[in-house]
Amino acid sequence: xxxxxxxxxxxxxxxxxNPEILNFSLMLxxxxxxxxxxxxxxIMSEESYDVGYxxxxxxxxxxxxxxIDVREKEEIGETGKIPGSINIPMSDVENxxxxxxxxxxxxxxxxxxxxxxxKIIFCCRAGRRSGIIQKQMQKLxxxxxxNYTGGWRDWERRSxx
Numbered sequence: 001x002x003x004x005x006x007x008x009x010x011x012x013x014x015x016x017x018n019p020e021i022l023n024f025s026l027m028l029x030x031x032x033x034x035x036x037x038x039x040x041x042x043i044m045s046e047e048s049y050d051v052g053y054x055x056x057x058x059x060x061x062x063x064x065x066x067x068i069d070v071r072e073k074e075e076i077g078e079t080g081k082i083p084g085s086i087n088i089p090m091s092d093v094e095n096x097x098x099x100x101x102x103x104x105x106x107x108x109x110x111x112x113x114x115x116x117x118x119k120i121i122f123c124c125r126a127g128r129r130s131g132i133i134q135k136q137m138q139k140l141x142x143x144x145x146x147n148y149t150g151g152w153r154d155w156e157r158r159s160x161x
Contacts, residue, residue, distance in 0.1 A: 049134060051121055051146045053158045060084040065119045066111060068093065070133050071152070075125065082123060082155050086111060090129050093122075094136065116141045123148035123155075 051059075059065040060083060067085035069076065076087050086109045088096050096105070097114065105113035114120055120142060122130035127149035134147040148154075 049138070049146050050131075050149045052148070053150060053154055055146075056082060056121065056123075056148055056155065059119075059121055062119075065121060066114050067121045067123060067148075069152075070122055070124050070130050079125075079152055079156070082152065085123065090124070090133055093133050094140065097137065097142070098140070114142075117144055118142075120145045121148055122146070123151050125152045127151040127154075 056067065059067055067082060069081045069085045069087045070090040070093055071081075071087070072089050073087065081087060088109075100108070100113060102113045105111070120137070122134045122137075122145065124130040127147060128151075130151065131147040131149070134145045137145045150158075
């Protein structure tokens with residue numbers, strides 16, 4: 001229940017005499033403030049792990065960011081891959097990132113093996129498979145992983161303009 005002093009202040013401010021209307025109005029205002037607060041906290045606490053075309057362009061120029069295409073080798077052979085990316089098929093990503101030695105990774109991909117803190121962007125044809133891998137790798141401690149939601153389709157369409 002709302003304190004009488006608050007009701008008096010609000011009734012004077014809003015020029016309303018009916019206490020039931022005042023109580024209801026204050027209750028709606030409180031609910032609205034609470035809902036807004038919850039929504040803001042939820043938005044602020046959930047970082048987006050999706051990236052777009054412009055993020056890929058920036059990542060290509062940054063040697064500290066690794067772009068991994070998770071499509072099968074046959075798909076890469078048919079379409080090509082995003083310049084600067086390496087190909088690790090979806091079924092091999094976890095094993096490769098966790099079990100390859102630094103030397104084996106460097107020999108195979110000509111890139112430094114990422115640590116759990118390295119920024120990694122996963123991509124595929126349309127962003128679905130790479131999104132699955134991105135979440136999977138986060139659960140395994142790779143907290144700086146992202147998903148290129150547009151994937152190869154978006155890259156091909158935008159890079160031809």
